[in-house]
Amino acid sequence: MDELSARSSREIALVELIDRVIDKGVMISGDITISVADVDLIYLGLRVLLTTPDKLHQSRARRSEDSGGSDDLVLRVRDRSGNDIPPE
Amino acid sequence: MTWYYVYAIVPGTISLPNDLRGITDETLFLIGSRALAAVVGECSDQSYDPVPSLVLSHHRVVARICEQSPALPVQFGSRMNGQDSLRTALDERYDAFSRDLERLAGKVEYGITVPMDDDTSASSGAGAISEAPAQSGADYMRRRLSEYQRENQLRTRAERIRDELDEVLGTLASEWHEETMPRPGIMFRGSYLVDESMIEDFRQSVDQFRQRNSGVEAVVVGPWPPYSFVSSTGHGPGGMYGANSS
Numbered sequence: 358m359d360e361l362s363a364r365s366s367r368e369i370a371l372v373e374l375i376d377r378v379i380d381k382g383v384m385i386s387g388d389i390t391i392s393v394a395d396v397d398l399i400y401l402g403l404r405v406l407l408t409t410p411d412k413l414h415q416s417r418a419r420r421s422e423d424s425g426g427s428d429d430l431v432l433r434v435r436d437r438s439g440n441d442i443p444p445e
Numbered sequence: 446m447t448w449y450y451v452y453a454i455v456p457g458t459i460s461l462p463n464d465l466r467g468i469t470d471e472t473l474f475l476i477g478s479r480a481l482a483a484v485v486g487e488c489s490d491q492s493y494d495p496v497p498s499l500v501l502s503h504h505r506v507v508a509r510i511c512e513q514s515p516a517l518p519v520q521f522g523s524r525m526n527g528q529d530s531l532r533t534a535l536d537e538r539y540d541a542f543s544r545d546l547e548r549l550a551g552k553v554e555y556g557i558t559v560p561m562d563d564d565t566s567a568s569s570g571a572g573a574i575s576e577a578p579a580q581s582g583a584d585y586m587r588r589r590l591s592e593y594q595r596e597n598q599l600r601t602r603a604e605r606i607r608d609e610l611d612e613v614l615g616t617l618a619s620e621w622h623e624e625t626m627p628r629p630g631i632m633f634r635g636s637y638l639v640d641e642s643m644i645e646d647f648r649q650s651v652d653q654f655r656q657r658n659s660g661v662e663a664v665v666v667g668p669w670p671p672y673s674f675v676s677s678t679g680h681g682p683g684g685m686y687g688a689n690s691s
Contacts, residue, residue: 365560369664371497373556373634378504379495381672382520383542385451385483385534 446527449476450488452503453510453670454517454535454542457482465509468493468502476528478535481542483519484510485531493522504669511670515550517542518670545676551641552619554674555667557651559606559633561599562662600625603632609658610635613650617643620674636673644668 450467457477467473467486475482484506493499500521507518525531535542579585603625610623610633618637627634639647651665 366664369558369560370666373558373664373666374504374669375495375497375500377554377556377669377672378500378507378518379521381675382507382518383454383675384520384523385454386523386525 448488448490449483449485449525449528449531450493451519451523451525451531452484452486452506453519454546455482455484455510455514456480456546459514462509462513465506467506468499473506476531478532479539481535481539481546483531483535484516485525488524490524490526492524495521507670511553515546516670517545517549517675518672541676548676549638549671549674552638552671552674553641553644553668554671555618555637555639555647555665555669557610557633557635557637558631558664558666559603559661560664561630561632599632606633606658606661607635610654613654613657614647615650617647617650622673638671638674639668641668 450471452467452473455475457475457480459475459482461473461475461484465473467488469486469488471486471488473484473486476485477483503521507516510516511518525534579588607623607625614621614637618639620638621635623633623635625633637647651663655661655663
């Protein structure tokens with residue numbers, strides 16, 4: 358069987374992380390920031406742009422221009438020996 | 446009043462890394478109540494969209510905090526209006542937070558996700574392209590039965606994966622949540638709470654699972670802060686997903 362491409366693995370890993378950060382963890386404020394519909398949109402609309410760690414440190418966090426907008430982000434992927442796999 | 450964006454709940458005595466800033470590059474500091482504190486940064490009264498870059502920034506802040514202290518990760522986008530309301534929130538759940546900090550100290554989260562492979566997603570009932578309309582009632586019933594059988598097969602495969610993982614992981618995780626078919630395209634998803642001293646054993650067991658199940662692709666993520674194991678969201682032991690704990 359073919360191995361999952363590194364890109365598929367990266368995308369799955371990204372969804373897994375984002376899901377935990379926005380849906381798990383302590384709910385300390387009464388506001389619900391994320392609606393269920395938003396989470397579905399994130400699953401469907403995620404586009405991964407891989408950039409270098411340098412660019413991420415320089416760029417400030419900003420909102421996406423529209424729901425289909427892409428976001429610069431960095432995801433570090435490691436192989437089984439713990440070595441970083443650079444972005445494609 | 447000043448709004449505060451909350452990153453984590455920590456013991457009140459910790460020091461934050463000097464170079465650690467928040468998701469809008471804001472200065473971080475502690476707001477405390479008795480022996481607990483929240484790690485916060487000042488923010489506006491605007492709520493945050495969960496765009497990937499911001500969410501990842503939040504995670505990076507939480508991960509840095511967890512590197513040097515027991516900490517309860519707080520959900521992305523959590524904001525409180527004024528120090529008093531923050532202190533009240535800490536006081537109201539003081540005992541639960543304290544117990545969680547003890548339970549989760551020195552522990553990390555791993556995730557194991559098995560996507561549907563091309564064969565299974567092509568044959569799965571969900572989203573299947575319908576053929577020509579059923580010609581008869583019997584035809585319709587045959588198709589329904591066939592879909593039902595396919596879904597059953599998928600579920601059986603997913604449960605087998607879960608059982609295999611449980612066998613090799615054994616007692617390496619003190620708590621875990623496992624779901625079969627949690628969302629479209631995913632056959633199995635597990636979250637595991639692992640003590641830092643067991644990380645190497647955990648990794649080796651996952652490798653063992655891979656060797657025994659070469660046809661199964663598993664995406665392993667972590668070590669992460671224990672987002673899925675705080676008890677204050679109902680996702681912990683006895684929570685929504687029927688989690689197990691030893």
